[in-house]
Each structure stands twice: as C-alpha cells, then as structure tokens.
Amino acid sequence: MTKMSDINDNEIRVIGGDGGGGGKKRLPWWVWLIVGVVAVAIAVVALWPKQQPEEPTAPDTTTATEPETTDIWHSNTDNSLPSCTIVTDTLIDTLHLRIFTPYNATPELHIGRLDTADTDIILAAMAADLRRDNGRIVGAFVHAGEPLSWGLSKRGYCAIFDGQITIGVAENSPLFEQATEQGGYFFRQYPAVDKGVMVENNPENASFRRALCLLNGKVCIIACTDRVLMNDFSATLVKLGVSEAILLVGGTADGWCRTDDGKMIRLGSSYAQNAKYMNHIVFRKQ
C-alpha cells in the first residue's frame, strides 16, 4: 500500500488526485533533493553500529484494534428493595453531593422527550451533549444498535448491553462497534475519573455538575448542588471513592428519579427542551 502522509484538522486532501490545490502546497524539487541526501546520510550513520550483535527483544503483540481497557460490567441488584432509586446526601470538603443509586433496574438510552408520568422510569438524566448550532449529538452515539452519531470528541464512554452497564475512558473502544452489532447502547462524554484517578479536562465555567459513576461497585449518578468547576468536581468524586466516572449533561438539564415510596425527585429544572436528539440515560423497573 502507498504511504499516506498525516493530516491535521485544518487540511483537506483529494484522494487519488494531486490535491487539486486544496491541500498543502508542493515543495520545490531542490528541497526534496536536500531531504534525500540528508536521509541517506542519517541512514548510513544509523546502520553503522548494527554490525554489533543485538539483544533479542520481546515480540510486539499489539495491534491497531486492540482495546485500551478491559471493561467490567455492572448492575445494581438488591432483593430487599423494590425497583427504585436510593438518594443519599453527603458533604465532601465544602461541596454538597447528592447520590442517586438505582436498584433492580434496566439501563438504556432514550432519544426524544421522556414522559415524566412514566412510573416505570426510576432514574433519568440527560446523557450526551448536543451541539448548539444544529442540535445533533456530540461524539459517537449508538441507540439500540443504530449509530446516530460518530466521532471522538470526548474520551469518556458508557456502554450498555443486556441490562448491564460499563463506564470507562479510552480513545478506542470496541464497544461502539459491539453496540451496533448487538443492539446495545453507547455514548461519549467528558471523562472525570479513570481507575480511581482524576482526569483533567480543559477548564470551563463553574456549573452544576453531574456524573455517571461507579461508587463501591455500584452504578450511580452523582450531582452537586453548588456551581463548581469541572476539575474540582472530578477531584471531589475521587475523594468520595468513585472508581470510574464520566460527566453527564449538567447545569439545569432535565432529569428525575423515583424513590422506594414512589416520590419523584428532580435533578434539574429545564423540562421544556424538545430537540430531536435530546437523549437520556434511563433506568427502568425490571
């Protein structure tokens, strides 16, 4: 195969053509001549010591498609509880956190408006971000096996198969493809905690933050009731003991839960959003 040169996001390249003037300008022939002479000189110098015996090296077993992480799947079951969300409050340093832990529920992603009167839903929160200009989903997104959005904009991911959920951080996750093949769900968001270590993100304004987390082996959504910077929120999750976390849509984004006595508790206050690709992570009664 011919070697394709690298490309950055500010370039275009006509495939199979000579570039059509849209890509990089051609370098003059004498530049290539100098580059060639220098390359030959470097090659001669580099090969000279190779006459000495080399120590054997371990074979490279990595492949381009090897996943970066080993995913662990979770579902919260407790036979002493009905299908419900247990809400607990805690204070870490000065930050008040509210922890929503769904029990005996099936997770899925939902596209479009959610019916707040649907009592089968015990926990719902907006999942992937939407673009402000065209309302489309940011980053890769698979809904019931159907890919609705592509692209790597955020390294955090959540995947759902057969009622089980996993959260992780990776640029390359085979779960996107697996979700399309097996009718699963997949979305991307900002990573917050990876293997118990805080993941730094570019600073943003202080806001009400919300994250999908693994805390003590249980899947939960943790929200803060004060405005806080993204990195400060992530650091607080680590102090709480969260092992994996990705952010969810924060601010006043829509969301609610139902407790064991059927009481409905809101996570956000914006209920009027009606974008075509508005999406939630939803936990339904089993």
Add this chain to the structure above:
Amino acid sequence: MVISTSVDLMRVASEDIVFISSDGNYSSFVFTYGESRVVTMQLGQVERLLAEQLAHSGADFIRIGKSLIINRNFISYINLPKQQLVLSDGHSSSHSLTASKEALKQLKELIEKGLNK
C-alpha cells in the same frame, strides 16, 4: 469497492458512499440509501483503499481533517462561520457535518476552482 477486514467484507458502489467518519479505530460508512455500516478500520486505511481501488473516481473523495472523508458529489452547502458542511443527494438524503473553518475554506476554494472534476 471492497473493504475486507479480519472478520467481515463489505462490497459497495463508491457512488453510494456519502461520507465516512472516524471513531478511533473504526470507520462509519454512510450511504445514500440511508444505511450506515461500521468497519474495524482506521480512516487512514480506508483512504488508502479508496486511492488504490478507485483509480479515477477516487478523486471524488476528499479527506477533511483527521475524522472525515466525503464524496464531493454530495456537497450541497458550506457555511464557514457555522463550520457547517451539508451533504445531500438533492432529495432523500441530507447530512449536516462540521469541520474546521480552515478546512472548509480550502474545500470551498477547491469547489470554486472546479479542479479535478
């Protein structure tokens, strides 16, 4: 064109490909008839296959940045301030994509010049 990986093979008419986008080690093909398909192949590998298998019509495809290959025949709208690129077949299929302003500016100039058409 034919795209073959270790686990599957896809045979498709190049004129049916609207665009190909990347998600890490995967590439998603979006077709005029509304379907899409994900293959385990990096976008750079797809680009090489396009160049090798489509000797003449390969020039219909344009790599835009790290994560997108488009079929130039479906370009219907470019908006630089909004960084918006719309690909459409004129009736049934329309896709709004985003790219950097600089890349879209180069694409706009390329189309205006009408080279390699």
